[in-house]
Amino acid sequence: PGLAQRLNWLRAGVLGANDGIVSTAAVVVGVAGATSEVMPVLLAGSAALVGGAISMALGEYVSVSSQRDSEHALIEKERGELRADPEGELAELVGLYEKQGLSPETAATVAAELTAKDALKAHLSAELNIDQDDVVSPWHAAVASAIAFTIGALLPMATILLVPHPTRILATFVAVLLALAVTGYVAAWIGGARRGRAVVRILIGGAVALGATFLVGTLFGTTVG
Numbered sequence: 179p180g181l182a183q184r185l186n187w188l189r190a191g192v193l194g195a196n197d198g199i200v201s202t203a204a205v206v207v208g209v210a211g212a213t214s215e216v217m218p219v220l221l222a223g224s225a226a227l228v229g230g231a232i233s234m235a236l237g238e239y240v241s242v243s244s245q246r247d248s249e250h251a252l253i254e255k256e257r258g259e260l261r262a263d264p265e266g267e268l269a270e271l272v273g274l275y276e277k278q279g280l281s282p283e284t285a286a287t288v289a290a291e292l293t294a295k296d297a298l299k300a301h302l303s304a305e306l307n308i309d310q311d312d313v314v315s316p317w318h319a320a321v322a323s324a325i326a327f328t329i330g331a332l333l334p335m336a337t338i339l340l341v342p343h344p345t346r347i348l349a350t351f352v353a354v355l356l357a358l359a360v361t362g363y364v365a366a367w368i369g370g371a372r373r374g375r376a377v378v379r380i381l382i383g384g385a386v387a388l389g390a391t392f393l394v395g396t397l398f399g400t401t402v403g
Contacts, residue, residue, distance in 0.1 A: 189368055190242075194234050194323035196361040198330025200384055202226045203354045204391040206338045207347060211395025214343050223338075227331040235324035242316035253310050256301050267301060268293055274304045333357055351388055358384040 205226040209219045260267050268289055275285035292300035302308040334350050341349040358380050366376035 188322075189365075190238050190319040190323040191326040192361055192365045192368065194238070194326030195330035196358065196365065196380070197234055198227070198230060198327035199333060199354055199357050199361065200387055201230050202331035203334035203350060203384075204387045206334055207350055207388050208391035208395035210338055210347055210350075211392040212398045216339060219338060220335075223331070223335040227328060227335065230331060231324045231327045234327045235320040238323040239316045239320035242314050242319040246314055246316055249308055249314075252306055252308060253298070253302060256305070257298055260297050260301065264297070267297070271301060271304055330357070330361075347392065351385075354388060355381055355384055 202223055206219050206223040209222045213219075271289040271293065272282070272285045275288055276282060280288065289300070299310065302310055334354050337353045338346050338350045359377050362377040362380035363373050365371075365380075366373045
């Protein structure tokens with residue numbers, strides 16, 4: 179696979195893991211706040227894991243399919259323009275290279291040589307930054323997202339089920355926030371954003387989500403009790 183596909187898998191994986199961690203942790207912490215029994219937490223967490231993984235995969239498939247369809251449409255449009263007006267397209271390519279800083283003579287030479295080799299590839303790269311051999315796959319993105327969501331969801335579930343009752347919620351908070359710090363850092367690295375700001379932002383969001391669901395669960399448990 180090309181760079182675009184590898185980055186697409188990585189992006190889908192990081193986002194899927196992050197959603198798996200937050201959404202599943204919020205569910206199990208909320209249920210644990212309402213009851214000290216293990217089975218309700220296990221059932222709720224399992225339902226959140228399965229439903230969330232399917233939802234993430236479906237959403238990623240639809241999103242990437244739309245992107246792929248757009249890229250294919252642009253490729254076909256460019257192919258048609260090359261058939262209809264090859265000379266005009268060559269002149270356009272020369273102009274693009276001149277805008278990138280090449281002299282008119284060098285731009286004309288480069289455009290002519292690349293056109294002779296693969297005119298469509300040259301135009302897609304210069305005009306649209308698309309590689310026709312590296313169009314993203316919606317299936318790959320969907321599978322990566324579902325697997326990553328499942329892996330992320332298993333962390334809070336394992337923590338809250340394996341740690342003894344008095345400290346299991348606190349341990350889940352700590353494990354989730356540490357995992358979110360990692361996914362936030364990786365997501366920022368992929369996007370070229372500032373790591374520290376991304377980590378702080380995702381930690382605040384995760385803490386708010388866990389705190390809110392724990393409060394709801396605690397109030398619900400108190401009311402029922």
